Amino acid sequence: MKTLLKIGAILLITIMVGIVVLVGVIVVKSPGKTLPIDGENAISELIQIELGGMKQWVLIRGYNKNNPVLLILHGGPGSPELAMHRKYNSALEKHFTVINWEQRGSCKSYNKGIPKDTMKIPVFVSDARELVQYLKKRFNTQKIFLEGHSWGSAIGALLVQQIPQDIKAYIAIGEASDVIENEIAGYDRAMAEAKKRNNKAAIKELSAIGRPPYQELKKTGVERKWVMQFGGTVKNGAMQMIASALFNCREYTAADKILNYAQGSLFSLTSLWPEILEGNMYKSALEWKVPVYIMAGRHDATVVYALQEKYFNFIKAPKKYFFTFENSAHMCAYEEPEKYLDIMVNKVLKENK
Numbered sequence: 509m510k511t512l513l514k515i516g517a518i519l520l521i522t523i524m525v526g527i528v529v530l531v532g533v534i535v536v537k538s539p540g541k542t543l544p545i546d547g548e549n550a551i552s553e554l555i556q557i558e559l560g561g562m563k564q565w566v567l568i569r570g571y572n573k574n575n576p577v578l579l580i581l582h583g584g585p586g587s588p589e590l591a592m593h594r595k596y597n598s599a600l601e602k603h604f605t606v607i608n609w610e611q612r613g614s615c616k617s618y619n620k621g622i623p624k625d626t627m628k629i630p631v632f633v634s635d636a637r638e639l640v641q642y643l644k645k646r647f648n649t650q651k652i653f654l655e656g657h658s659w660g661s662a663i664g665a666l667l668v669q670q671i672p673q674d675i676k677a678y679i680a681i682g683e684a685s686d687v688i689e690n691e692i693a694g695y696d697r698a699m700a701e702a703k704k705r706n707n708k709a710a711i712k713e714l715s716a717i718g719r720p721p722y723q724e725l726k727k728t729g730v731e732r733k734w735v736m737q738f739g740g741t742v743k744n745g746a747m748q749m750i751a752s753a754l755f756n757c758r759e760y761t762a763a764d765k766i767l768n769y770a771q772g773s774l775f776s777l778t779s780l781w782p783e784i785l786e787g788n789m790y791k792s793a794l795e796w797k798v799p800v801y802i803m804a805g806r807h808d809a810t811v812v813y814a815l816q817e818k819y820f821n822f823i824k825a826p827k828k829y830f831f832t833f834e835n836s837a838h839m840c841a842y843e844e845p846e847k848y849l850d851i852m853v854n855k856v857l858k859e860n861k
Contacts, residue, residue: 540761542567549573551605554759557642559635560626565616566639567759569598570605576676576857577643577652578604581611581636581660583682585784586776588614588769589657591757592750596842603853605647609639613779615764618772627779629787633666640667640674653856655679658811658838659784665793672797677860679852680802682811682838685819687787691720691731693812698734710734725781732810740809743837753842789819796825801856805836805843829855 542554551573556563567590578600582589590608593600600606610617612635613627643652654675656664662684668675684690695714702710714734717727735741742749754765800823804816813832820830831851833840841848 538760538762538765539758540764542569542759545569545571545601547571557639559638559642560612560631562612562622562626562635563617564612564635565610567594567608567610568605569601569608571602573605573647575603575605576861577607577647577649579607579609579636579640579643579652579654581609581654581656581664582614583658583660584614584773584776585611585632585659585780586614586618586773587659588616588772590615590759591753592839592842594757594759595753596845597848599845599849600852603857604653607639607643609636611635611776613776614772615760615769618768618775622775624779627776629663629666629780629783632663633670636663636667637671640671644674650674651676653677653679653860655681656683657681657841658684662784662787662789665789668796668798669793675798677799677801677856678796679856680800681841682804682808683789683802683816683819684787684811685789685815687785688721690812690815691722691728691785693815694735694740694809695720695731697740697809697812698731698738701738702734705738710737721785723782723785725777728781735809738809739807739837741838743805743807743835743843749839749842790822794823796823796828798825799827799829799860800825801829801831801851803831803833803840803848803851805833805838805840807837808840810838827859 542552545552549572551568551570553568554565555568556565580589580593588610590610593606593608611632613622640652644650651674654664654668658681661680661682664678664680668678698710699714702714713730717730720731722728754760754769802816802820804813806813808816817830820828833844833847836843
């Protein structure tokens with residue numbers, strides 16, 4: 509008995525020491541600052557600016573601040589991609605002045621005092637519009653490039669409809685179209701894959717929640733869990749990709765990594781989900797006045813690949829292009845960064861200087 513107690517005590521101490529070491533490593537890797545870039549025209553800032561009456565964080569990085577400005581609208585809602593862009597797409601900073609904005613309620617821009625009634629789609633579009641005007645003035649430019657991923661593509665599409673005169677070109681990754689149609693298609697894909705693999709746990713859980721739409725986020729969580737597990741978010745290793753980028757992101761403090769990222773994501777999703785379900789780009793964004801570039805992962809089941817292609821075929825724009833990433837799912841810019849960079853530099857930038 510005493511031996512067992514000693515072993516238990518040793519295990520407990522080992523676990524506690526491990527936790528302390530892990531937290532210590534996170535703190536060391538989390539100064540909440542961004543590295544400088546060499547060069548007199550370079551820019552490297554992690555700053556707060558006021559958008560919609562609320563302080564929000566923006567990361568600005570580029571080797572030459574005279575390069576074209578690219579504003580990135582992250583997914584989620586509440587799932588910022590600053591860490592992912594820094595890890596997988598930092599080469600973009602040689603060609604653009606890259607702006608990663610942490611939207612209200614997301615990680616660095618999350619706090620418990622945010623009024624829930626400000627978490628509305630029109631407010632996010634208004635915040636983005638203010639940010640565009642700030643960037644135009646700050647960098648003395650008439651137009652900027654705009655990129656939206658997933659949820660960010662919904663915000664981006666609505667924004668471009670309002671201010672096409674301020675946008676050189678629009679880049680969508682995992683472009684949202686009809687949310688309800690997408691939820692049903694994603695569920696059907698997951699169920700078909702579960703049956704193909706004879707995954708009894710997946711079949712049981714998916715059968716229990718039934719086909720979308722769901723008003724309860726809990727059911728959506730079950731569906732997305734299996735979509736992710738079957739490679740519909742990242743073709744290989746979704747959580748490892750995200751965790752690695754987040755863990756090593758020096759722009760985030762320890763509190764950002766341990767608390768704010770998860771809390772902000774949950775707060776944003778629960779606040780916005782009922783409104784998100786009403787999203788339909790066929791009703792609000794079919795006519796475009798700027799060039800449109802859509803990038804889609806062949807294996808995407810979060811925003812289903814076939815539905816992105818369908819939406820692309822419906823839209824009208826001065827120029828429009830659809831790029832398929834054959835070895836990717838929903839995170840194609842991070843899964844195939846070389847292809848993403850090539851399109852951004854040799855297609856998007858070259859055609860719209």
